[in-house]
Amino acid sequence: MWPGVAFGAAPGIDSGDTAWMLTSTALVLLMTIPGVALFYAGMVRKKNVLATMMQSFAVCCIVTIVWMVAGYSLTFGTGNAYIGDLSRFMLNGIGAHISKGTDIGFTLGAGSANATVMTIPESLYMMFQMTFAIITPALIAGSFAERMKFSALCLFTVLWSLLVYVPIAHWVWSPLGWVAGLGAVDFAGGTVVHINAGIAGLVAALVMGRRHGWGRDDMSPHNLGLALIGASLLWVGWFGFNAGSAVGSNGRAGMAMATTQIATAGAGVSWMLVEWLKTGKPTALGIISGAVAGLVAITPAAGFVLPGGALAIGLIAGAVCYFSATVLKHALGYDDSLDAFGVHGVGGIVGALLTGAFAYGPLSATDANPAGVVGSFHQVVAQAEACGVTILWCAVVTFLILKVVDLVVGLRVTLTEETEGLDISLHGERIG
Numbered sequence: 236m237w238p239g240v241a242f243g244a245a246p247g248i249d250s251g252d253t254a255w256m257l258t259s260t261a262l263v264l265l266m267t268i269p270g271v272a273l274f275y276a277g278m279v280r281k282k283n284v285l286a287t288m289m290q291s292f293a294v295c296c297i298v299t300i301v302w303m304v305a306g307y308s309l310t311f312g313t314g315n316a317y318i319g320d321l322s323r324f325m326l327n328g329i330g331a332h333i334s335k336g337t338d339i340g341f342t343l344g345a346g347s348a349n350a351t352v353m354t355i356p357e358s359l360y361m362m363f364q365m366t367f368a369i370i371t372p373a374l375i376a377g378s379f380a381e382r383m384k385f386s387a388l389c390l391f392t393v394l395w396s397l398l399v400y401v402p403i404a405h406w407v408w409s410p411l412g413w414v415a416g417l418g419a420v421d422f423a424g425g426t427v428v429h430i431n432a433g434i435a436g437l438v439a440a441l442v443m444g445r446r447h448g449w450g451r452d453d454m455s456p457h458n459l460g461l462a463l464i465g466a467s468l469l470w471v472g473w474f475g476f477n478a479g480s481a482v483g484s485n486g487r488a489g490m491a492m493a494t495t496q497i498a499t500a501g502a503g504v505s506w507m508l509v510e511w512l513k514t515g516k517p518t519a520l521g522i523i524s525g526a527v528a529g530l531v532a533i534t535p536a537a538g539f540v541l542p543g544g545a546l547a548i549g550l551i552a553g554a555v556c557y558f559s560a561t562v563l564k565h566a567l568g569y570d571d572s573l574d575a576f577g578v579h580g581v582g583g584i585v586g587a588l589l590t591g592a593f594a595y596g597p598l599s600a601t602d603a604n605p606a607g608v609v610g611s612f613h614q615v616v617a618q619a620e621a622c623g624v625t626i627l628w629c630a631v632v633t634f635l636i637l638k639v640v641d642l643v644v645g646l647r648v649t650l651t652e653e654t655e656g657l658d659i660s661l662h663g664e665r666i667g
Contacts, residue, residue: 247354248340248356259475260359262472263475267295267370271291271373274465276458277462278520282657290376302361303325307365309401311344311409313411316416319401323361341360344410349411349603353482354483368404370428374429376388377571377575378440378573380573381572381653382446390643391637395636399431399633418613420599420608423534423537426622426625429586430587433578434576434625436575438637444647469527474492477494477495487598494540497546499526500529503523509554524560527578528555531578531583536589539593539598539599545593556578561577584622591618592614595610
């Protein structure tokens with residue numbers, strides 16, 4: 236992330252920056268509960284609605300604790316190029332900036348060549364980053380919806396957060412991260428959140444296998460009204476996700492907000508038109524899926540591109556993700572239940588690569604890098620390297636984690652439990 240403050244500036248809390256980041260943090264949390272919870276719940280069958288919402292809520296609780304205990308420290312502690320340290324274990328010392336009611340700023344990566352001075356309290360930066368750590372495993376659940384044990388989900392969430400999310404976030408976003416050192420950029424999580432979640436979801440879908448009756452039984456969404464409400468909450472919350480990643484109330488945040496809106500609209504229209512031409516009917520599920528694809532694709536680019544580039548990213552992402560979620564999935568025969576890979580994985584890759592093509596230097600210029608990040612073939616290559624690293628690490632480690640979880644508690648519910656529905660079989664509850 237690019238805080239939008241000059242290197243070497245005097246430390247201090249800016250009330251405007253802090254107010255915006257408090258708002259942004261709440262908006263990003265809104266994306267998981269209730270955003271993802273409603274979006275996913277509307278797309279599963281009625282017998283799995285509560286279980287699907289329970290997954291998002293439980294992930295929120297579990298990751299909050301994991302992040303507080305060690306996740307934040309290992310991600311943003313100074314450490315080295317590959318992992319942070321435990322200087323903030325259990326958030327030790329995070330209140331040191333508060334003295335007699337007066338807040339002072341903190342420095343991210345203190346002591347390193349790329350140390351970045353912040354204008355918000357560290358407690359708030361920790362909370363903002365926590366909401367990103369929360370939504371990522373919640374997104375993965377869309378790929379194995381309607382068939383994973385709840386106990387398996389809980390254990391998987393802990394292990395995956397520490398072994399996949401934390402290292403990649405450190406590599407990309409820490410001032411010392413080795414992927415950042417390659418010249419790759421990711422404004423708000425194209426690699427860290429979306430490619431990460433999409434690849435993990437694909438691996439989980441392949442390891443667990445298809446739902447019983449896939450391709451034969453009716454698995455159409457239970458309530459598209461819920462899905463549309465969830466997608467709408469995601470759209471609104473995404474302004475905190477992207478514009479908040481400027482880590483300040485400034486011109487870059489304003490541009491990130493504008494590019495987010497434009498790309499999302501472009502992708503929604505693009506998906507709708509392609510579907511309309513292919514099937515003869517534009518659907519509600521189609522346009523909301525396209526909008527989410529646009530949100531995903533603009534995420535790595537939001538603070539690096541101008542509105543024209545944002546529109547191009549949205550139009551391309553909507554069309555590409557339509558084919559990945561329909562044609563590609565059925566051609567290869569994997570059951571990515573709610574298209575976590577088709578939308579988040581593929582959309583994240585498209586957005587990350589196009590960031591390298593459309594980046595406008597002055598948006599990211601700093602004292603240390605007056606030219607900023609400029610669109611070029613060299614930048615596209617750097618973006619591709621970051622995508623490749625993320626895909627490789629995530630795929631291998633996710634596979635190993637799933638195998639360990641399967642040995643410890645088992646991954647998949649029984650055929651009887653899946654047929655009965657996870658609401659009753661796992662939680663003893665059902666909707667009316």
